[in-house]
Amino acid sequence: xxxxxxxSWKIFKNSTNYLACGSSTGxxxxxxxxxxxxxxxxxxxxRVWDADGNEYIDYRNGLGPVTLGYAIxxxxxxxxxxxxxxxxxGHPHILEGKAAEALTEVIPCAERVRFLKTGGEAIxxxxxxxxxxxxxxxxxxCGYNGWLNTLSAPGGTVPAGIANxxxxxxxxxxxxxxxxxxxxxxxxxxxxxxxxEGKEIAAIVVASNYTDxxxxxxxxxxxRKLTQKYGSLMIVDExxxxxxxxxxxxxxxxxxxxxxxxxxxGCANGMPxxxxxxxxxxxxxxxxxxxSSTYGGETLSLASLKATVAFYKKxxxxxxxxxxxxxxxxxxxxxxxxxxxxASFKGLSVCPQLVFEGDAAKLSVPFxxxxxxxxxxxxxVSYVNYSHKDxxxxxxxxxxxxxxESCLK
Numbered sequence: 001x002x003x004x005x006x007x008s009w010k011i012f013k014n015s016t017n018y019l020a021c022g023s024s025t026g027x028x029x030x031x032x033x034x035x036x037x038x039x040x041x042x043x044x045x046x047r048v049w050d051a052d053g054n055e056y057i058d059y060r061n062g063l064g065p066v067t068l069g070y071a072i073x074x075x076x077x078x079x080x081x082x083x084x085x086x087x088x089x090g091h092p093h094i095l096e097g098k099a100a101e102a103l104t105e106v107i108p109c110a111e112r113v114r115f116l117k118t119g120g121e122a123i124x125x126x127x128x129x130x131x132x133x134x135x136x137x138x139x140x141x142c143g144y145n146g147w148l149n150t151l152s153a154p155g156g157t158v159p160a161g162i163a164n165x166x167x168x169x170x171x172x173x174x175x176x177x178x179x180x181x182x183x184x185x186x187x188x189x190x191x192x193x194x195x196x197e198g199k200e201i202a203a204i205v206v207a208s209n210y211t212d213x214x215x216x217x218x219x220x221x222x223x224r225k226l227t228q229k230y231g232s233l234m235i236v237d238e239x240x241x242x243x244x245x246x247x248x249x250x251x252x253x254x255x256x257x258x259x260x261x262x263x264x265x266g267c268a269n270g271m272p273x274x275x276x277x278x279x280x281x282x283x284x285x286x287x288x289x290x291x292s293s294t295y296g297g298e299t300l301s302l303a304s305l306k307a308t309v310a311f312y313k314k315x316x317x318x319x320x321x322x323x324x325x326x327x328x329x330x331x332x333x334x335x336x337x338x339x340x341x342x343a344s345f346k347g348l349s350v351c352p353q354l355v356f357e358g359d360a361a362k363l364s365v366p367f368x369x370x371x372x373x374x375x376x377x378x379x380x381v382s383y384v385n386y387s388h389k390d391x392x393x394x395x396x397x398x399x400x401x402x403x404x405e406s407c408l409k
Contacts (some may be wrong), residue, residue, distance in 0.1 A: 005037055008051045012376045014161035027063055027379075032365065035372040043070030045387035048377065056375050057396050059382035064265040064351075066312060067243055067321070069387025074270050078307035082299050095302040102309040103275055105274055106247040109236075109261050112283035113275050115296040120146035120240035122274040123205060125291045126260045129282050130203035130233045132289045138192065140180045143207030145237050152179035184209035185219045190226060191266035198230035203259075207237035208250050209344040210353035210381055220256045233259040233282075239274075243267050244321065244350045244383070269308045273301035290301045317386050324393055325349035325384035331397045339404050343367070345382070353381050363407050370403035 012030060016022040023029045025220030030038040037050035046069050048058045068075065082095070100113035116122045123145050131137060135281070141152050151171055180197075183187050194201065204227060220236075227234045236258040243266030245253040251261060260278030267275065277283060286292075293403055311317065329345040329352050336343045342360040346351035356364045371378050376399050385395075 001037070003054060005033075005050060005054065005372075007053050007390075008037050008039040009033055011051055011268075023074075025063070027057075032369045032372065033130075035369040037372065037377065040236075045069045046385055046389075046392050054190075054374070054375065056377040057392055057399075058377045058387075058394075059093050059384065060377050060379045060387050062270050063385045064240055064381075064383060065268070065270045067266040067383075067385050068269045068308065068317065069385050070270075072311070072387070074305055074311055075307050077254070078303045079271070079300050083305040085299075087300055088295065088298050092277060093297055093299050093302070095138065095299050095306065096297045099182060099305045100275075100300040102306050103263070103267070104149055104278060105314075106309060107242075107263070107277060109257050109259075109279075110250045110277040111280040112285055113277040114283055115302070116276065116293050117272050117295055117298075117301075118146075119237070119262055119274050120148050122233070122262040122264065122276040123148055123237060125276045125286060126235045126262060127205065127259065128291060129285055130235065133282060134202045134231065134233060136200055136202035136232070137178050138180065138197060139178060139200060140182055140190075140201055140204045141206075142182055142184055142204065143209055143237065145205055145207055146239075149181070150309070151176055152181040154277040163185070185212060185214050185215040187219070187222055190223065194226055194230050194232075197231065201230065201232045201284065203227075203233040203235050203239060205235045205407075207239070208241050208349075210351060213245075213250075213348045213351070216250055216254045220250065220254045222364060224258070235259065235278075236261040238262060239264045240266075240381075242353055243308075243312065243347065244318075246318055260329045267308060269311075271304035272299040273298075273305055278285075283288060304379060315386065319384055321384055322351050324388050324390070325352075328384060328388075328393050328396060332400055335397070335401050335404055340409060341404065341407075348386075351381055354378070366407045367403060370406040371400060373406075374399040374403050376400060376403065 012022055021029060030036045037054060039051040041051050042046050042049050048056050102111050104110045112160045116125065127139055141149060180193065183195060204223060206223060224234055236251050242249035242263040251258050252284055258278065260276060260282055262274060262276050264274035326349045329349050333344045341363060342357040344355060347353055347357050368378060376396060
């Protein structure tokens with residue numbers, strides 16, 4: 001039967017009468033009407049199904065949070081067991097401390113932990129802590145830290161679909177003037193800014209660059225020395241890299257120690273939770289400067305986080321993700337090369353970015369479209385999760401090859 005997404009798109013379009021933009025997440029809004037799934041109804045393992053009944057091998061993984069796969073029994077069982085006992089309380093629940101303890105055991109810089117719901121708000125918490133601790137106001141951002149990037153002056157990485165003309169609407173100039181953006185691995189630019197403004201900089205917030213992530217080996221230690229020289233704090237955005245490069249993220253993988261770090265996407269296999277953590281005195285200060293959230297102690301997410309950490313330890317998830325992603329994306333790159341298309345998945349295999357270069361850019365939309373038609377759901381940054389087994393990788397390679405061939409007809 002021919003691939004059809006008519007029902008999915010009818011559902012999506014109807015939702016726009018009530019749901020602004022059709023989705024609360026900009027990157028999830030569908031764009032390829034005759035091929036892309038616009039209404040997902042369920043997922044299992046590494047696959048998802050849309051409202052039309054189409055099955056896709058999924059590499060979007062909820063845009064990153066689903067590191068183990070959909071409907072993993074050990075995680076679901078932990079959530080269900082806690083659901084029977086309640087979701088949230090007016091006093092601390094035992095799981096909040098247990099989940100924090102689990103993170104301190106696997107994340108090198110985590111002397112203390114506190115929970116919120118999203119990565120962006122946890123980054124904002126760290127920024128406030130840094131300003132309070134240093135008595136300084138300026139923040140330097142590098143890489144994608146969510147929609148907080150729209151605070152910074154021109155040059156920052158902003159969410160998909162937003163014009164790169166900053167400061168953006170809704171951000172007073174007085175605020176954007178306190179947020180600078182600098183590029184990844186450009187040591188000279190960082191040295192220059194710190195020489196000029198270093199004594200005013202409270203902290204840097206750094207997310208690893210997808211396509212050149214291996215440069216973190218030298219860039220992160222350079223930033224650590226630079227911030228220490230000027231008395232600024234170092235905040236590492238581990239929202240993507242945490243529980244993917246290593247359980248402890250980039251700072252474990254590249255072996256350096258930040259003052260604070262933020263984890264979110266990978267640590268609870270899709271449940272909404274973020275953790276800001278780091279030096280004890282910094283994280284402990286959160287209460288005195290007014291960082292608090294009713295839902296920080298929501299127990300279903302905490303149960304999922306605790307179960308996810310245990311699952312990672314028991315099943316050596318990191319090694320599995322490296323192994324299968326290290327097989328998949330190089331094979332896809334060979335397909336592009338064989339068909340003489342200037343495109344490739346660049347960066348470390350656990351979180352590579354698909355880049356179309358030069359004239360090949362015109363093949364970007366046809367490529368994604370044909371992948372959907374062949375039952376493969378990709379994104380600009382695609383992830384292998386623990387549920388992608390050898391047979392799924394083999395099927396993916398075969399179907400992507402078919403998709404590339406269709407682009408050239």
